[in-house]
Amino acid sequence: MVTLKNIAEELGISITTVSKALKEYPDVSEKTRKLVRETAALLNYQPNSFAVNLRTKESKTIGLIIPVVVHHFFSSVIKGIIAQAEKKGYLVIILQSNESYELEQKQIDLLLRKRVDGILISLANETSDFSHLNKVINQQTPIVMFDKIAKVVKCSKVIIDDRKAAYTATQYLIDIGCKKIAHFRGPLLPQNSIDRFLGYKKALLDNDLEFDVSLVYTCECGDASFEEGKANAKQLLKDHDDVDGIFINTDLVAIGAMKEFNDRGVKVPEDINIVGFSNWFMASVISPSLTTINQPGLEMGKKAFKLLFKEIKSRKANKLITHKQVVLDTDLVVRDSTKNK
Amino acid sequence: MVTLKNIAEELGISITTVSKALKEYPDVSEKTRKLVRETAALLNYQPNSFAVNLRTKESKTIGLIIPVVVHHFFSSVIKGIIAQAEKKGYLVIILQSNESYELEQKQIDLLLRKRVDGILISLANETSDFSHLNKVINQQTPIVMFDKIAKVVKCSKVIIDDRKAAYTATQYLIDIGCKKIAHFRGPLLPQNSIDRFLGYKKALLDNDLEFDVSLVYTCECGDASFEEGKANAKQLLKDHDDVDGIFINTDLVAIGAMKEFNDRGVKVPEDINIVGFSNWFMASVISPSLTTINQPGLEMGKKAFKLLFKEIKSRKANKLITHKQVVLDTDLVVRDSTKNK
DNA sequence: CTGAAAGCGCTTACAG
DNA sequence: CTGAAAGCGCTTACAG
Numbered sequence: 001m002v003t004l005k006n007i008a009e010e011l012g013i014s015i016t017t018v019s020k021a022l023k024e025y026p027d028v029s030e031k032t033r034k035l036v037r038e039t040a041a042l043l044n045y046q047p048n049s050f051a052v053n054l055r056t057k058e059s060k061t062i063g064l065i066i067p068v069v070v071h072h073f074f075s076s077v078i079k080g081i082i083a084q085a086e087k088k089g090y091l092v093i094i095l096q097s098n099e100s101y102e103l104e105q106k107q108i109d110l111l112l113r114k115r116v117d118g119i120l121i122s123l124a125n126e127t128s129d130f131s132h133l134n135k136v137i138n139q140q141t142p143i144v145m146f147d148k149i150a151k152v153v154k155c156s157k158v159i160i161d162d163r164k165a166a167y168t169a170t171q172y173l174i175d176i177g178c179k180k181i182a183h184f185r186g187p188l189l190p191q192n193s194i195d196r197f198l199g200y201k202k203a204l205l206d207n208d209l210e211f212d213v214s215l216v217y218t219c220e221c222g223d224a225s226f227e228e229g230k231a232n233a234k235q236l237l238k239d240h241d242d243v244d245g246i247f248i249n250t251d252l253v254a255i256g257a258m259k260e261f262n263d264r265g266v267k268v269p270e271d272i273n274i275v276g277f278s279n280w281f282m283a284s285v286i287s288p289s290l291t292t293i294n295q296p297g298l299e300m301g302k303k304a305f306k307l308l309f310k311e312i313k314s315r316k317a318n319k320l321i322t323h324k325q326v327v328l329d330t331d332l333v334v335r336d337s338t339k340n341k
Numbered sequence: 342m343v344t345l346k347n348i349a350e351e352l353g354i355s356i357t358t359v360s361k362a363l364k365e366y367p368d369v370s371e372k373t374r375k376l377v378r379e380t381a382a383l384l385n386y387q388p389n390s391f392a393v394n395l396r397t398k399e400s401k402t403i404g405l406i407i408p409v410v411v412h413h414f415f416s417s418v419i420k421g422i423i424a425q426a427e428k429k430g431y432l433v434i435i436l437q438s439n440e441s442y443e444l445e446q447k448q449i450d451l452l453l454r455k456r457v458d459g460i461l462i463s464l465a466n467e468t469s470d471f472s473h474l475n476k477v478i479n480q481q482t483p484i485v486m487f488d489k490i491a492k493v494v495k496c497s498k499v500i501i502d503d504r505k506a507a508y509t510a511t512q513y514l515i516d517i518g519c520k521k522i523a524h525f526r527g528p529l530l531p532q533n534s535i536d537r538f539l540g541y542k543k544a545l546l547d548n549d550l551e552f553d554v555s556l557v558y559t560c561e562c563g564d565a566s567f568e569e570g571k572a573n574a575k576q577l578l579k580d581h582d583d584v585d586g587i588f589i590n591t592d593l594v595a596i597g598a599m600k601e602f603n604d605r606g607v608k609v610p611e612d613i614n615i616v617g618f619s620n621w622f623m624a625s626v627i628s629p630s631l632t633t634i635n636q637p638g639l640e641m642g643k644k645a646f647k648l649l650f651k652e653i654k655s656r657k658a659n660k661l662i663t664h665k666q667v668v669l670d671t672d673l674v675v676r677d678s679t680k681n682k
Numbered sequence: 683c684t685g686a687a688a689g690c691g692c693t694t695a696c697a698g
Numbered sequence: 699c700t701g702a703a704a705g706c707g708c709t710t711a712c713a714g
Binding site: 047048049050051053054057061069071072079082083086091092093102110112113114117159226256262282285286287 | 387388389394395398401402408412413420424427434436437453454456567596600628643
């Protein structure tokens with residue numbers, strides 16, 4: 001591998017001058033600069049990033065911890081993050097927490113030991129203790145949370161207004177004439193499951209509809225799956241066969257539920273109206289296509305990186321870091337799984 | 342940040358001894374070793390990875406270049422790679438080529454400049470020149486290709502037998518009674534599009550069915566999309582309304598085609614039998630569910646990392662690197678988009 | 683405009 | 699068993 005030393009020896013000048021010439025320092029003569037550049041190109045010189053990292057104490061690399069990779073929404077976020085990072089000359093190390101708190105902790109430690117310039121994270125469903133995140137903050141590594149966040153942790157966040165979106169979805173079911181609306185919520189812990197549930201509840205109450213806890217189905221298994229949708233739908237038919245609308249926490253679960261209804265001769269939307277959440281690509285291609293809340297994954301990824309980038313810059317300049325919370329817009333996409341009565 | 346120097350000063354011993362004690366060198370007294378370890382723990386010492394990288398000339402980081410992230414098969418591969426890498430203490434930098442040759446080249450350079458320990462890559466559809474890959478090989482950085490490979494490049498590869506899988510799919514259509522079978526192939530360049538096409542053709546010929554070029558629809562747009570499936574299906578109905586079976590290069594395209602047929606009152610499987618390729622999750626939940634070839638993404642990712650890991654080890658030990666080509670098994674998953682006549 | 687020197691924080695061959 | 703020293707390949711404050 002070619003080093004500065006090689007170029008210096010080749011030209012009979014000092015390493016210092018070579019370094020300065022390549023970095024466009026003003027105090028190098030045009031002649032020397034040109035000579036150095038030509039020689040560097042000739043020898044195909046590439047700066048040793050390990051040495052640069054050690055000197056500059058930065059690696060132009062960030063870490064990303066995400067609960068699941070094979071997932072329409074999250075993979076869209078990943079795409080947004082790496083696209084934006086590349087623009088700014090940053091690389092992204094990706095880690096999957098598998099919705100496990102233990103793994104998430106280990107991965108945070110791993111990234112800190114790697115001395116990444118910053119961390120982006122969406123929390124595992126299991127995570128209810130945040131000391132690992134506070135550790136990151138205490139040692140001044142910039143961190144931005146997105147989608148699945150912890151409200152009490154003091155850092156920048158990019159989210160959607162889950163409560164409002166859920167309210168919109170539920171209100172829509174009411175507007176088209178549903179009288180008894182169930183809710184399949186996600187696992188207990190994550191903030192967005194809670195918020196979506198609260199939005200659902202509030203819409204009912206604001207419309208003088210009874211809120212009945214037995215109409216709320218919680219995900220026992222910890223992850224929102226197709227199977228869970230089927231199981232919940234089956235149980236719902238047993239418990240309440242007069243339900244005429246369901247607001248479901250995630251498209252995948254909604255698709256499972258629709259499958260179960262279809263298998264049992266329950267018609268969507270004629271017998272039951274269904275609204276999902278996230279607008280997975282799949283939602284537009286199944287039959288009936290799924291009415292859902294569009295959640296802007298790509299945009300969320302881009303925004304999260306932008307915030308992180310600003311904090312990295314601020315920290316480098318020893319400026320005060322101010323935390324921001326960005327709320328992205330969602331919208332209701334009406335398709336064929338719902339129908340005005 | 343705590344350094345070896347801090348620990349040494351704290352204990353009044355040399356940096357050398359501290360380093361050796363922490364690295365379990367045998368020539369350090371048990372007493373010193375213990376003392377050093379305790380102090381390191383107390384001060385929460387973390388080795389500076391930048392310095393370690395510079396000294397050891399390795400970063401325990403690999404690069405991954407993938408055409409698309411938001412994609413069921415590729416995201417499964419990513420999951421397999423990062424899971425396996427984590428087990429061996431490696432981190433993964435992920436880059437998306439967007440099916441662009443130009444980007445792919447830049448990203449290879451980026452990774453080489455970063456001095457990653459190895460590279461995993463699945464080629465962009467556009468890529469037909471391989472000098473960037475040979476550059477990697479020439480400078481002795483281990484590289485393993487998976488799924489979308491270049492046969493002529495000398496390195497390890499993990500693939501499926503696309504030709505055989507396509508043959509199986511086509512033979513199955515013939516077996517259930519199809520007389521006129523079309524093929525929606527992918528873009529022109531990638532090896533697996535070519536191989537799937539060849540498998541289709543061979544199955545026809547082996548069964549004494551006529552091979553008709555006009556029954557093969559090529560993807561003009563460069564990426565295999567839902568829209569492409571719709572467009573091809575539309576064109577097919579115009580050109581050949583007597584086709585009774587289609588073997589389609591990718592599930593997503595197949596789903597687009599099914600949508601178009603459904604919209605136009607053409608029944609699947611009654612009027613046309615359809616076999617897809619890849620076994621996206623979506624294939625199992627749409628109606629009718631899609632008969633397809635299962636392509637083991639997770640396993641492919643794991644295997645690709647394992648091969649790369651071996652080469653990294655070999656290279657470090659200055660051993661000869663032998664390239665391997667691993668062919669993973671595929672199987673036909675029969676669902677409701679096909680039916681025995 | 684040029685360069686000697688210090689230093690980033692490690693690892694390791696070598697001397698004692 | 700311990701430690702001084704060299705060196706990985708850069709960057710940059712400082713002297714001339």
